[in-house]
Structures are given as C-alpha cells and as structure tokens.
Amino acid sequence: MRAEVGAGHQVTGLVDSSTLKPLPRRFYDRDPRRVAPDLLGKLLLRRTTAGLIGGRIVETEAYLGENDPAAHAAAGRTARNEVLFGPPGYAYVYFIYGNHYCLNVSCLPEGNAGCVLFRAFEPLHGIGEMSKNRGLIELPQRPATLRMLASGPGRLCEALAITRVSDNGKDLTGASDLFIADDGFAAPKVAATPRVGITKAASERLRYVIVGNPFVSGKRVRS
DNA sequence: TTATAGATTGCCT
DNA sequence: GGCAATCTATAAT
Numbered sequence: 001m002r003a004e005v006g007a008g009h010q011v012t013g014l015v016d017s018s019t020l021k022p023l024p025r026r027f028y029d030r031d032p033r034r035v036a037p038d039l040l041g042k043l044l045l046r047r048t049t050a051g052l053i054g055g056r057i058v059e060t061e062a063y064l065g066e067n068d069p070a071a072h073a074a075a076g077r078t079a080r081n082e083v084l085f086g087p088p089g090y091a092y093v094y095f096i097y098g099n100h101y102c103l104n105v106s107c108l109p110e111g112n113a114g115c116v117l118f119r120a121f122e123p124l125h126g127i128g129e130m131s132k133n134r135g136l137i138e139l140p141q142r143p144a145t146l147r148m149l150a151s152g153p154g155r156l157c158e159a160l161a162i163t164r165v166s167d168n169g170k171d172l173t174g175a176s177d178l179f180i181a182d183d184g185f186a187a188p189k190v191a192a193t194p195r196v197g198i199t200k201a202a203s204e205r206l207r208y209v210i211v212g213n214p215f216v217s218g219k220r221v222r223s
Numbered sequence: 224t225t226a227t228a229g230a231t232t233g234c235c236t
Numbered sequence: 237g238g239c240a241a242t243c244t245a246t247a248a249t
Contacts, residue, residue, distance in 0.1 A: 119230085
C-alpha cells in the first residue's frame with residue numbers, strides 16, 4: 001500500500017507567507033551539484049493576485065555549464081542562454097518540444113553557466129489556482145490527480161504560469177513575485193539518479209529526489 | 224534556406 | 237508501451 005499523501009511531507013503545514021523570505025544569492029553561488037540537492041525541501045512560490053501558489057521542491061537536476069554536453073550552455077553563450085552566464089540566482093526559462101517551458105536557476109559567479117532545473121514540487125499553496133493554470137476542471141482530491149499539477153518540469157511551469165516572456169531573467173532572490181524560500185523543512189532522505197530525457201552524458205547521476213516522495217516525476221523512485 | 228533533434232506531455236492501442 | 241503534437245535553436249545544405 002502506498003502511504004497517504006502528505007504524511008511525512010507536509011510536516012510544517014502552511015507557513016504564514018509574510019514570514020517567507022527568498023533564499024539569498026550566496027545560496028546559488030556554488031556548484032550546482034551542491035545547490036540542486038540543497039533545494040530539495042525548499043518552497044518554490046509565486047505571489048499572484050489570487051494569492052500565494054506553489055509547493056515543496058522534491059526533484060531537481062544539476063547542469064554543469066559549458067563543459068556539460070547535456071547543458072544548453074555547451075554551445076557557448078547565445079541570446080537564448082545568456083542568463084546562465086550571468087550572476088547566480090536568476091531564472092532561466094526555455095521553451096521545449098513546441099509545448100512546454102522549463103525553469104532553471106543560474107548558479108556560480110558571472111561567466112560560469114551552471115544551473116539547476118526544477119523538475120517537480122509537492123503542491124501546498126493555491127491548489128485551485130494551479131489547477132486552473134493546468135487546465136484541470138475539478139480540484140484534485142486524490143494523490144494520483146494532485147501529482148498532475150507539478151510532477152514534471154513542464155507541468156511545474158504551467159502550474160505556476162511560468163513563460164519565457166514573463167519570467168526569463170527574473171531575480172529569484174529579490175522582491176520579484178517568483179522566489180524560493182526555506183520554511184525549516186529538512187528533506188528526510190535524498191538520492192542521486194541519472195538525469196531524465198537527455199541523450200548526452202546520460203550516465204551522470206545529477207538528478208536529485210526526496211526518496212519515497214510521491215510527487216517525484218516518473219513512475220517510481222530508485223533508492 | 225531546409226532539416227532535425229530536443230532537459231515533455233498526454234492520448235492512443 | 238508507442239507516438240503525435242508543436243515550435244525553436246542549431247546544424248546542415
């Protein structure tokens with residue numbers, strides 16, 4: 001039997017949003033292989049006119065910059081990826097497969113193009129608003145349908161209404177509407193697995209998940 | 224200028 | 237489990 005959703009995960013409950021402050025820039029001024037696992041358990045949030053929406057990050061991937069063949073930065077600096085080469089803590093949003101956006105945060109100092117891809121979060125705030133953004137008519141009640149909100153990088157962006165035009169280059173550490181916060185929750189157990197959906201450097205274990213969390217994308221988490 | 228692969232998702236069998 | 241959708245960046249003519 002699968003554990004009840006939320007049990008063991010929504011430990012801290014819903015924190016007063018006014019107390020949540022963005023993680024500082026220095027958090028991102030490190031190797032993405034450290035930033036990515038450290039982001040697990042943090043909150044990815046957006047302030048909207050309908051209130052606070054988002055949830056707890058449960059899955060991330062590290063991309064290492066120009067020397068990582070799977071990274072967008074591998075081709076060098078272009079108009080598309082220039083945010084990656086800038087200072088840490090900024091949103092890099094790109095459009096993929098003609099259908100979906102993906103959200104990353106730049107890491108390391110200016111000139112270094114490392115980043116972390118956000119792949120999934122556990123919905124906590126604004127379930128109704130995020131359902132609307134995802135085009136879901138009825139509010140999800142069961143784990144299986146709650147997973148449809150933000151388990152996967154494309155779904156995650158749609159749930160938060162993230163697009164390249166509106167969010168690429170946005171400072172995630174400042175007073176912008178999009179930010180990442182620490183509410184004190186600590187991920188019980190973290191695992192590193194191969195990255196998803198890539199063909200180059202596919203054997204590198206640079207995908208990080210909260211072990212056993214039902215909101216991780218894909219079918220099953222390897223431990 | 225044309226071709227192709229892509230850090231995905233959802234619908235079909 | 238297979239594959240179409242749909243568009244963009246980049247490689248190939």
